[in-house]
Amino acid sequence: MSDWNLPWEGGCRCGQVRLKISAPPLLTMACHCTGCQRMTASAFSLSAAIPSEGFSVTKGEPVIGGLHGAARHYFCPYCMSWMFTRPEGMDWFVNLRATMLDDPSWFTPFVETWTSEKLPWAATPAVHSFAKLPEFHEYKELTDAYAARAAKPPPSRRA
Template structure:
């Protein structure tokens, strides 16, 4: 059963200079254990929520491109505190990957999938109900998005 996402939601970077608003429910939530995310977050994994682009807008500040400046993804940071706030994956047009811990209220958000468990640190546990050694195969995305929409969040059992 789909749930109420308490929209709109607001958030910001660590210093508050870069603010944003989310006006639509995420397509999915995730944790990524890849070495790149470990290094960019200085942590065991990064947390993200994939949002339709028209449901996300920067409300204050001007994000700057940083991190890995690759063709396949653009990472955006606050120019003041250098917090990684969101990414735009070019191969998935029309979506923004927001770092979910940047939201003011994260009390009801958990990862539904975890990716790159092949590179996971031994102690890192997310509780995500779906797990993949790398990225989920493209043919799995449709059923994952549907399962997330039906469950409504990343928690086990809804």
């Protein structure tokens, strides 16, 4: 685990909410769904699935935004940066918006989802693509493959 150069820190755009990551990601993703497109004002959202025990808010109190549904999207209450998501019923991980890290330069999406809704020109270097979401039974193979092949932050770029 030491080759991940943990812990990492991150925060919202204004700095009122800060995060600490002390466990490597289970998977990195780009989501092309129209919901993510609208919430990011971009072609897709980028996220890293962080084990819940390796994720903490160290400053501030994020608020729930977005659609307030089963996927609880957390934002900075001041600058409204979309910071992370906690999917209902999947409490073992937090989907961190990768660009909230102080140094996201190492990040590469391993999986892309909802390609059925992607903008025609949008492309990522993801190794695996899914028209919607992977089947639940596919995640074990995906996380194992990611663990074996993941891009890791170099020591000189540690936040």
